[in-house]
Amino acid sequence: MKIIVKPFFLAVLGIIISAVPSVLNGQNPSQLSSNSSSRIAWLTPIEVIRNIDLILATTRLEALEAGRGDGFSAKINVAKSFVHAGENEDAKIAYGEALAIAWKRQIDHELLSKIENELDRSKKALVQDTKPIGLDENYHPTKGVSTFNQSTAALLDKYEAGKKIDEALSFIYLSMLRQQDQKLTLQGKLNHCRLLVELEEYEKAKKEYHSTIIAYLEPRWTSQLLEEIDGIINRIEPSYTHSEVHPNEVLTAERAIDEIHDIIKPITEYYEGNAVLSKGVGSMQSLIRKGEHEQALAEMRVTFTDFAPETWVDKNILRTKVILEKVENFNAPAMDNKTTRVAPSLYSKSEVEGRITETIRIVEDNELMTFKRVTHNWGGVYNFINDESAKDTEWIRVWKLYQEQEF
Numbered sequence: 001m002k003i004i005v006k007p008f009f010l011a012v013l014g015i016i017i018s019a020v021p022s023v024l025n026g027q028n029p030s031q032l033s034s035n036s037s038s039r040i041a042w043l044t045p046i047e048v049i050r051n052i053d054l055i056l057a058t059t060r061l062e063a064l065e066a067g068r069g070d071g072f073s074a075k076i077n078v079a080k081s082f083v084h085a086g087e088n089e090d091a092k093i094a095y096g097e098a099l100a101i102a103w104k105r106q107i108d109h110e111l112l113s114k115i116e117n118e119l120d121r122s123k124k125a126l127v128q129d130t131k132p133i134g135l136d137e138n139y140h141p142t143k144g145v146s147t148f149n150q151s152t153a154a155l156l157d158k159y160e161a162g163k164k165i166d167e168a169l170s171f172i173y174l175s176m177l178r179q180q181d182q183k184l185t186l187q188g189k190l191n192h193c194r195l196l197v198e199l200e201e202y203e204k205a206k207k208e209y210h211s212t213i214i215a216y217l218e219p220r221w222t223s224q225l226l227e228e229i230d231g232i233i234n235r236i237e238p239s240y241t242h243s244e245v246h247p248n249e250v251l252t253a254e255r256a257i258d259e260i261h262d263i264i265k266p267i268t269e270y271y272e273g274n275a276v277l278s279k280g281v282g283s284m285q286s287l288i289r290k291g292e293h294e295q296a297l298a299e300m301r302v303t304f305t306d307f308a309p310e311t312w313v314d315k316n317i318l319r320t321k322v323i324l325e326k327v328e329n330f331n332a333p334a335m336d337n338k339t340t341r342v343a344p345s346l347y348s349k350s351e352v353e354g355r356i357t358e359t360i361r362i363v364e365d366n367e368l369m370t371f372k373r374v375t376h377n378w379g380g381v382y383n384f385i386n387d388e389s390a391k392d393t394e395w396i397r398v399w400k401l402y403q404e405q406e407f
Contacts, residue, residue: 040121045083048122052095055114063102071101074215081210084226088119095119155237162194164232165209168225186216191270198266199312202233243326244319251326253289254368259323260288263316267307272374273382275389277307282386289368293324347402354378360398371398 043051056076063072079094095115099108156164169190189212196205209229241259243249251259261268264281271277280303287296297317304313346361354377361370372384373395383390 042123043118043121045086045122048118049080049083051118052115055111055118056098059099059102059111066102066104068101068104072098075101077215078211081207081214083119083122084214085206085210086122088122091119092116154235156232156235158198158200158236158239161232161236162197165194165197165229166190168228168232169213186212195266195270196309197233197236198270199308200236200239201309201312202236204309206230206233241319241323243323249326250328251323253291253327256323256327257285257288260284260320263319264304267304268387271307273389274307277303278384278387278389280304282388285386288324288327291327293321293327296324297321360402362398362401371395 060069060072063069075094075098079091079098082088082091082094092115096112099112189208193205193208193212196202196208206229210226213225241262243251243255243259268277268281280299284296284299284303287293287299297320300317300320301313304316346359348359350357356375358373358375359370360372361368363369370384370386371390371394372387374382374384381392383392383395385394
């Protein structure tokens with residue numbers, strides 16, 4: 001009997017034979033296909049989020065009907081923030097937690113698998129690669145948005161960076177939020193994000209900006225905005241005190257206090273007027289003047305633990321310790337037992353973000369005292385002695401002494 005081999009059969013046989021080497025090597029054709037990044041249809045984060053929203057449309061309705069809509073939406077917003085940040089593994093976890101909230105039962109692994117497949121196609125780099133310069137996510141012309149090459153852009157200090165981020169976010173208040181209570185809540189959260197920038201806790205700041213913004217903006221806005229914020233933060237140059245730049249410098253106690261003040265400045269300004277913080281800072285400065293450096297470091301840890309991240313406290317106690325080790329050892333000249341009063345030795349004035357700070361230093365009762373007046377542009381006036389709240393009459397008294405000083 002004569003066997004006739006048809007062309008179609010030969011074609012199928014050829015495919016099977018070509019697959020044999022892959023099987024012998026421990027891989028099947030589907031694995032090879034999935035492992036080939038060139039065959040993956042990459043998507044931008046915003047496209048992935050839209051696809052997942054479609055997948056979860058029914059689940060969202062179920063959550064609303066079950067009275068769990070708010071919890072579900074909150075967790076979804078967290079997941080979206082991770083997608084925009086390019087942190088897909090964290091996004092998978094957050095989406096899984098959202099599904100658990102919606103159903104309050106065992107997770108549908110088939111649905112979760114669809115979500116994970118979409119996340120595996122997300123590629124944050126595409127945002128920069130595919131977005132035309134001067135256009136937003138919807139290909140509408142952008143106004144007042146400056147594009148820059150991060151590799152050649154000038155470096156910023158952390159305070160300049162904070163201002164630039166605020167400028168990037170300014171449109172939120174005008175176009176997105178209508179209710180005053182929403183504006184106040186968002187402003188408080190963004191102020192905390194900016195504090196993290198000024199504390200040089202940059203990774204924490206990025207994540208806080210991501211989770212905060214995604215809760216208030218539609219997804220079509222966030223990818224461009226978060227990319228801009230990340231770009232600004234990545235341009236911040238490290239900050240150092242004078243003696244950190246000049247390691248052989250010898251300091252007096254007062255110069256050491258000034259350098260430490262620069263380190264803790266973001267916290268003291270953010271919590272300005274807080275009695276506990278002011279008292280702790282004053283105690284720390286007093287211990288430094290007495291040469292009791294170990295006690296000063298212990299006081300610093302106790303004082304700032306409730307006002308700053310633990311990582312910041314640990315890092316800056318070490319910085320402070322190095323600064324204090326540069327304080328020269330000297331004995332002050334013997335002074336009369338009687339009380340002495342010297343005219344003010346220093347007056348300074350600065351204006352930062354809508355408030356004017358005036359400072360006068362004076363030696364009274366053999367002790368250097370720092371008097372400060374802070375005037376806000378909205379009319380509030382506050383007075384301090386060694387960073388503790390004081391009466392207006394105390395400032396008037398030392399101001400008169402300063403005016404009467406002979407130069």
